[in-house]
Amino acid sequence: MINYPNGKQIDYKEKRIKTKNEISVSSANRGMNLEHEINLSNLYYSENNICLVTKRPTPIKVVKVDYTKGAIITSAFFEKQSTTDYNGVYKGRYLDFEAKSTISKTSFPLSNISFHQINHLKKVIEHGGIAFFIISFSTHNKVFMLDASYIINYYENSIKKSIPYDVVCEVGTEIKQSINPRLCWVDALNEIYYK
Amino acid sequence: MINYPNGKQIDYKEKRIKTKNEISVSSANRGMNLEHEINLSNLYYSENNICLVTKRPTPIKVVKVDYTKGAIITSAFFEKQSTTDYNGVYKGRYLDFEAKSTISKTSFPLSNISFHQINHLKKVIEHGGIAFFIISFSTHNKVFMLDASYIINYYENSIKKSIPYDVVCEVGTEIKQSINPRLCWVDALNEIYYK
Numbered sequence: 001m002i003n004y005p006n007g008k009q010i011d012y013k014e015k016r017i018k019t020k021n022e023i024s025v026s027s028a029n030r031g032m033n034l035e036h037e038i039n040l041s042n043l044y045y046s047e048n049n050i051c052l053v054t055k056r057p058t059p060i061k062v063v064k065v066d067y068t069k070g071a072i073i074t075s076a077f078f079e080k081q082s083t084t085d086y087n088g089v090y091k092g093r094y095l096d097f098e099a100k101s102t103i104s105k106t107s108f109p110l111s112n113i114s115f116h117q118i119n120h121l122k123k124v125i126e127h128g129g130i131a132f133f134i135i136s137f138s139t140h141n142k143v144f145m146l147d148a149s150y151i152i153n154y155y156e157n158s159i160k161k162s163i164p165y166d167v168v169c170e171v172g173t174e175i176k177q178s179i180n181p182r183l184c185w186v187d188a189l190n191e192i193y194y195k
Numbered sequence: 196m197i198n199y200p201n202g203k204q205i206d207y208k209e210k211r212i213k214t215k216n217e218i219s220v221s222s223a224n225r226g227m228n229l230e231h232e233i234n235l236s237n238l239y240y241s242e243n244n245i246c247l248v249t250k251r252p253t254p255i256k257v258v259k260v261d262y263t264k265g266a267i268i269t270s271a272f273f274e275k276q277s278t279t280d281y282n283g284v285y286k287g288r289y290l291d292f293e294a295k296s297t298i299s300k301t302s303f304p305l306s307n308i309s310f311h312q313i314n315h316l317k318k319v320i321e322h323g324g325i326a327f328f329i330i331s332f333s334t335h336n337k338v339f340m341l342d343a344s345y346i347i348n349y350y351e352n353s354i355k356k357s358i359p360y361d362v363v364c365e366v367g368t369e370i371k372q373s374i375n376p377r378l379c380w381v382d383a384l385n386e387i388y389y390k
Binding site: 046049051052054056057058059060062071072073074075076077078083087088089090091092093094095096123124126127128129 | 241244246247249251252253254255257266267268269270271272273278282283284285286287288289290291318319321322323324
């Protein structure tokens, strides 16, 4: 324990423990939900005026509402998103992307992606927007950005039902992971679309 | 009844009745929900590859889900949209807008717009996106497009709590109404941002 002239005490032991905690939190993050990590990163990007992306709420089909208790929904069910989960604006351009995670070590299964999402992303590209996928291989603790046109082409023309991990490593751009933002996906975006 | 060489008959009486029906449908439309009209127009624009805009689903806070019956939501409530209702892409640019309707003949009440929506639209403008409002005066059967910066300025700096109808007519651009698309809002967009 050292006493500084300003009266503050620094307990190095305490500090060391804090660092340990941080490391253990960081390890815990690995298993963290990809969506949650992207949402946190988007919050960072928005607060720092780098990029504005919002997540579309999960569509829910409301069946019954109890108005006697102030509009409480008493019966409803989840609907499939017919578009992607995220869209937004970066340097005036329209961005649209879908985030998917797989526990597979060897490949990314295309069954994860719906026909509607492929159609939506094709339209985004037609209208001059930037369309991509963020794909997480949770077992490898690696996250990649892939231009949507690559996946669309694979989806429509390949007889394979999944993209091998090696191919994703080769054609994709790895998204760096840090404390804040958790996923530096805007760096990958710059690398792919603004070089 | 006239018989034409191609064998087709044209019954002018019938035709006249059809036109009457069309007019009555058009009158009925006046009371139609603004959101529904915009959704139909967006569908037209999407199918004709003019513009791609999607409506954000209403955010719903799910409290209880019954998994025994296949994920039926048994308790939930509506949340306020913290952003706007619509966003999309036009000629590569990011679009973001909110649609509001008023039955008032004399002014558009700003209480219709939330603080969160104003903040969101300010951010859209900062990032180079196009931000606007579609405002319907249902009693007048007139719909206008107003650049968001005008409303933001009014919201933040005016002591008035509503924008007079005359002012909206003057600073806004009227959105033409037709059969399909119901609201030709892309024409107004071109007039304001692409002239």
